Amino acid sequence: MKCNFVAIEREYGSGGTKIARRLGQQCGIPCYGKEILEQVARERNLSVDRIQQYEEHVSNSLLYTLSMITNGASNSALSPEDDIFLSEQEVIQHLAEAGPAIFLGHCASAALRNRTGVVRVFIRAEEGEKKKRIREDYGIPEDNIERLRKRFDKKRANYYFANTARQWTDPANYDIVLNSTYLGLEGCVRLLCALFPPAEE
Secondary structure, rough: OOEEEEEEEEEOOOHHHHHHHHHHHHHOOOOOOOHHHHHHHHHHHHOOHHHHHHHHOOOOOOOOHHHHHHHOOOOOOOOOOHHHHHHHHHHHHHOOOOOOEEEEEOOOOHHHOOOEEEEEEEEEEHHHHHHHHHHHHHOOOOOHHHHHHHHHHHHHHHHHHHHHHHHHHHHHHHHHHEEEHHHHHHHHHHHHHHHOOOOOO
């Protein structure tokens, strides 16, 4: 199967964002993460911070599913969180029309479910390595690291479940699960680069 899109979910502190960005740079393929939020923010005249608040307080109603099933029926019954999710999905679908890409978070695999060549990736790391990266990369004080790590992972897990009805960390949801502690960031990048072989001369 030819890989057209990589949809990456990652634990906080696993280095997943760096891996995705480096993968895009080395393969010459666009990588979209915060860019998805920024586009939704422009379209909705909201701040990125406000959208992130919606994501953090998402419900488990799965009302968005009803809207998708009814093929664009009125979204008046949707919560703001569900409505924002639909907007993110629309942005992802639009970006995918331009060709191969890497998508970071935002349940991108759901938006790409009808496309071919989608590889779903989950990046994790050992606890000690995650704490070290959070401290060194983000400058978080030692006594706040665990609280912050749990907060971000809970947010991502809740958001994923609310919008897919699946457990975020379940390996069955992914085609590839990488442990960046043992592989290293560059090792993960090299493995994922193999999904996009260079074009033949």
